[in-house]
Amino acid sequence: xxxxxxxxxxRTIGQLRHxxxxxxxxxxxxxxxxxxxxxxxxxxxxxxxxxxxxxxxxPRNPASAGGDVVVVPDTPYDPALWHGADDEGVGGYxx
Numbered sequence: 090x091x092x093x094x095x096x097x098x099x100r101t102i103g104q105l106r107h108x109x110x111x112x113x114x115x116x117x118x119x120x121x122x123x124x125x126x127x128x129x130x131x132x133x134x135x136x137x138x139x140x141x142x143x144x145x146x147x148p149r150n151p152a153s154a155g156g157d158v159v160v161v162p163d164t165p166y167d168p169a170l171w172h173g174a175d176d177e178g179v180g181g182y183x184x
Contacts, residue, residue: 098136105129 109125116122 095136095140102129102133102136105132 106129109122109129112125113122
């Protein structure tokens with residue numbers, strides 16, 4: 090992450106904190122406001138850990154992120170595949 094991105098992140102966290110403070114002033118210390126404040130603190134801690142890392146994390150390459158690509162056909166499945174299967178929520182077997 091560049092220094093510009095990091096400063097933008099810190100600025101945005103500050104704006105979020107300001108908005109939550111405004112919500113606290115308007116609605117009081119209700120559970121939803123406390124959760125939001127907690128989330129912002131967690132984001133701030135994570136951002137600090139990210140910037141304190143001795144080496145910047147390497148962005149992952151989507152092409153090498155996960156094994157083989159599995160192609161699922163658009164054609165309908167063979168109805169025999171579902172013979173005897175229970176339809177969830179429909180009331181059991183349809184005989």
